[in-house]
Amino acid sequence: MKIDKLSFVDRAAAQLRSEIVHGRLLPGERLTEIDLSERLGTGRGTVRAALSILEAEDLIVRQPYSGWSVRDVSEKELWETYTLRGALEGLAARLVAITVDEAIEAKINAAFERLQSAESSKDGGERVDADLNFHRTIVDLAGHASLARQYFGLSNKVEWLYRWSETHWPSRIDLTSWHRPIVEAILARDPLAAEKAIQDHGEASLADDLRDFAELRRQSA
């Protein structure tokens, strides 16, 4: 029985990742290795390794001899995240549409049904979870390990942005209608349509977030 076989480094990285993604650590916030090592109850070398992992995932930034800080959010950041996601998910959707069988179809339907239930839910967190789960499901089903690796880091960033806009602008988008075209194209086994559907979805989400972001900027200015 291997249950708790994560190294200290992995656990520390997971902890920090969660704190950033859930907004408990704010964008731009400064992080010092000693503080973290006391707070996480682990050595400084361990904290350092965890921070390096998060740096590779592009969640935090390092300034040599000066410190670490949580990445800042900007319009450009939003644009980069969503366009990159579009490229990766586009590949995933194409691959899934080619190889779809009964098992895959069942998983996609399950993810989509969860999305529909979440639609009526008042719980903003569940809406976000269901949405992210849908996208991650498609990527996993592509059977492409390198793609899944790259997507993992990116999806954390997306989760971060999602939770952040869900806080400021609850329940904006219409989950069901926004995702249905993707499901239909994949189940129709049409790779090009699936790629286009998921990329259109990404562009629409980006436009939405950019609008909210501008509004928020305006308010705080």
Add this chain to the structure above:
Amino acid sequence: MKIDKLSFVDRAAAQLRSEIVHGRLLPGERLTEIDLSERLGTGRGTVRAALSILEAEDLIVRQPYSGWSVRDVSEKELWETYTLRGALEGLAARLVAITVDEAIEAKINAAFERLQSAESSKDGGERVDADLNFHRTIVDLAGHASLARQYFGLSNKVEWLYRWSETHWPSRIDLTSWHRPIVEAILARDPLAAEKAIQDHGEASLADDLRDFAELRRQSA
């Protein structure tokens, strides 16, 4: 004057990366932290951090409490690398085709001309360099920092595969004619055509490499 401001960790990572990419460390080869720390003349913690970086770039693999080893090559590995590259370069080509101006046009032409000179060269290394440079140029010109980051790691893997087939099967492909469609589509400011051209190029390269790989397998079996 900042010349040599790389940390030991970065230097060690660069050194190991180069050794892997140039084939001085063979696929599957086992790496121990102590050996490396003696060979590189640096502490074990430093070596460890460098190895973590290369792990994030997917060049090496770690087995907990057991060791590190250079990643192995397989058909699946080839397929994943080239398809992922297609997705990333596709996005880059699309972005460049949209924003192309005189400066960008000049850089693309320069990269393409280098490719044409390398064509006649007998130096396999220069052929590889020119080829990689062409692809990296397009990605850089896209003005997309996250994309460039992700592509960097992937391009090391591609370089590795390139040098490896160049060793076994020198001067196979026709550099000029394989890349011209990409240049033409971008300079014609046609995003979709540019994306398709660079993805077709990737698929053709993949097919080529897979054929060579199977041949090599057959010989050594």
Add this chain to the structure above:
DNA sequence: CGATTCTCGATTGTCGACAATCGATTCCAG
């Protein structure tokens, strides 16, 4: 008063020591 240099506290960069873990080998009971 302004600009430059110096000093100092804080933080990261680097390192080797010690503990935890693994895998192969040895040893022993049956």
Add this chain to the structure above:
DNA sequence: CTGGAATCGATTGTCGACAATCGAGAATCG
């Protein structure tokens, strides 16, 4: 001879100590 437990060497996992570096403010000079 065989199966399994104990042992041992090798390697990674974790940690805190010390050195290098940076940024801000004090001190100095024109």
